[in-house]
Amino acid sequence: MGIRTIEQLRERLRGEVVTPSDAGYEDARQVYNAMIDRRPAAVVRCAETGDVSAAVDFARTSELDLAIRGGGHSVPGFSTVDDGVVIDLSGMHDVLVDPERRTARAQGGATWGAFNDATHAHGLATTGGVVSTTGVGGLTLGGGIGYLARGVGLSCDNLISAEVVTADGQSLVASDRENEDLFWAIRGGGGNFGVVTAFEFQLHPVAEIYGGPMFFELEDAGAVLRGYREFIVDAPEAFGGFPAWQIAPPLPFIPEERHGDTLLAFVACWAGPADEGERILKPLRDMGRVVAEHIGPMPYPALNSAFDALYPPGALQHYWKANFVSELTDEAIEAHLEHGPKVPVVNSTVHIYPINGACHRVGPDATAFAYRDATFATVIAGMWPDPADNEANIKWVQDYYAATAPLSEEGGYVNFMSGDDQDRIRSNYKGNYERLVEIKRKYDPGNLFHLNQNIQP
Numbered sequence: 018m019g020i021r022t023i024e025q026l027r028e029r030l031r032g033e034v035v036t037p038s039d040a041g042y043e044d045a046r047q048v049y050n051a052m053i054d055r056r057p058a059a060v061v062r063c064a065e066t067g068d069v070s071a072a073v074d075f076a077r078t079s080e081l082d083l084a085i086r087g088g089g090h091s092v093p094g095f096s097t098v099d100d101g102v103v104i105d106l107s108g109m110h111d112v113l114v115d116p117e118r119r120t121a122r123a124q125g126g127a128t129w130g131a132f133n134d135a136t137h138a139h140g141l142a143t144t145g146g147v148v149s150t151t152g153v154g155g156l157t158l159g160g161g162i163g164y165l166a167r168g169v170g171l172s173c174d175n176l177i178s179a180e181v182v183t184a185d186g187q188s189l190v191a192s193d194r195e196n197e198d199l200f201w202a203i204r205g206g207g208g209n210f211g212v213v214t215a216f217e218f219q220l221h222p223v224a225e226i227y228g229g230p231m232f233f234e235l236e237d238a239g240a241v242l243r244g245y246r247e248f249i250v251d252a253p254e255a256f257g258g259f260p261a262w263q264i265a266p267p268l269p270f271i272p273e274e275r276h277g278d279t280l281l282a283f284v285a286c287w288a289g290p291a292d293e294g295e296r297i298l299k300p301l302r303d304m305g306r307v308v309a310e311h312i313g314p315m316p317y318p319a320l321n322s323a324f325d326a327l328y329p330p331g332a333l334q335h336y337w338k339a340n341f342v343s344e345l346t347d348e349a350i351e352a353h354l355e356h357g358p359k360v361p362v363v364n365s366t367v368h369i370y371p372i373n374g375a376c377h378r379v380g381p382d383a384t385a386f387a388y389r390d391a392t393f394a395t396v397i398a399g400m401w402p403d404p405a406d407n408e409a410n411i412k413w414v415q416d417y418y419a420a421t422a423p424l425s426e427e428g429g430y431v432n433f434m435s436g437d438d439q440d441r442i443r444s445n446y447k448g449n450y451e452r453l454v455e456i457k458r459k460y461d462p463g464n465l466f467h468l469n470q471n472i473q474p
């Protein structure tokens with residue numbers, strides 16, 4: 018007999034259930050994107066794997082929609098649902114480091130901030146997100162792009178094993194040796210296959226990096242983008258970083274008279290020997306006139322939280338679009354130059370992340386993440402404070418996307434896509450799609466886990 022009522026569920030949990038009649042419900046239903054305003058029937062704050070199994074059982078037996086929340090950053094709002102059940106993993110946030118084996122075990126609700134702090138204490142790191150409040154869960158399951166990707170691969174490439182609660186409520190280990198098909202699918206296939214309660218990662222010796230943001234004159238943006246295109250082809254792999262359209266925020270290192278100007282930023286991260294940093298970054302710095310920069314040695318977690326203040330949880334409306342790019346053509350750069358300078362607010366941006374280097378050494382069918390020949394993953398990230406401005410900001414993203422998508426690959430990175438991108442799922446996975454469908458049929462034939470970029474069984 019499955020769990021049929023909230024009362025039965027409560028009896029089975031070490032964590033708690035928050036329903037609309039409970040104090041704390043307003044807080045419990047919050048997610049990162051302020052545009053998402055959903056009212057779940059129950060938010061299950063899980064404390065252990067058994068709680069996750071019980072909540073899965075309850076949702077399946079009661080035929081309620083089920084959302085999984087790791088860090089809650091899903092822009093389309095996949096981690097909450099009206100009238101359904103939310104499995105909130107934020108209480109399961111421990112990160113344990115084994116410095117001897119150079120591995121870390123993160124619970125399913127850990128954030129990259131907690132992860133980086135824990136591993137940095139041992140001079141170790143792996144690829145994670147560029148904002149510290151993003152969840153390890155959603156980011157890794159979709160692929161995982163960050164400063165270290167060119168050197169050590171995507172986050173999912175560094176996954177050694179995972180513990181997964183599947184649709185029948187069982188907890189399975191997925192690795193190269195156990196449930197290999199599931200392990201293949203969760204490295205890029207998103208939250209389609211189950212709830213990951215723990216991730217085990219390979220770590221690498223990275224403590225201090227040399228880098229930070231520099232801001233170029235808008236008139237030099239074309240030269241910088243063209244220079245970046247050439248530079249990134251054979252830049253040493255310990256170099257990561259990306260250009261970004263950015264209205265200059267009122268930061269102390271930017272001349273006051275330039276605050277509010279639209280500029281082309283470049284955020285650089287050199288994770289190789291510190292004394293080589295200046296030399297490695299020089300060609301970039303020489304690509305245009307630098308208005309301001311804040312470059313130097315810093316702890317790896319510091320760079321990964323340096324922009325947190327621009328993206329406060331729950332305070333911004335979000336609408337994003339994305340594409341993979343194999344070749345950043347002159348025509349594509351012209352499209353960026355037309356739309357980038359129209360970036361409407363200080364929080365909005367466009368990042369052109371490099372995903373060559375180590376990411377290319379993994380075969381296109383070795384994990385679910387298929388775009389192993391794309392050089393860049395572009396995200397057009399609309400983020401703005403006032404809902405009254407929704408129309409104008411969404412239009413900026415859509416116009417930008419309309420101009421650049423035809424000059425890009427068909428697919429995009431699932432973690433950067435919108436809720437209105439469901440018709441692009443097949444393209445995101447190219448040749449891996451059919452196998453994903455097969456594995457979905459095996460582990461989740463009823464599509465219990467459908468609040469994601471959904472692979473239908």
Ligand SMILES: Cc1cc2nc3c(=O)[nH]c(=O)nc-3n(C[C@H](O)[C@H](O)[C@H](O)COP(=O)(O)OP(=O)(O)OC[C@H]3O[C@@H](n4cnc5c(N)ncnc54)[C@H](O)[C@@H]3O)c2cc1C
Nearest residue numbers: 087088089090091096125146147152154155156162208213
């Ligand atoms: C400010 C910001 C910065 C970002 N920066 C980066 C970046 O640098 N690199 C990058 O690659 N991406 C980045 N992203 C995108 C990010 O990868 C996705 O938003 C991702 O889904 C966030 O994961 P989460 O756990 O925080 O989200 P959630 O909203 O909790 O979950 C997102 C999806 O993943 C599923 N999921 C989450 N955790 C689990 C779990 N433990 N088990 C099973 N399913 C789970 C959910 O069901 C949902 O479908 C960023 C997003 C934001 C908003």
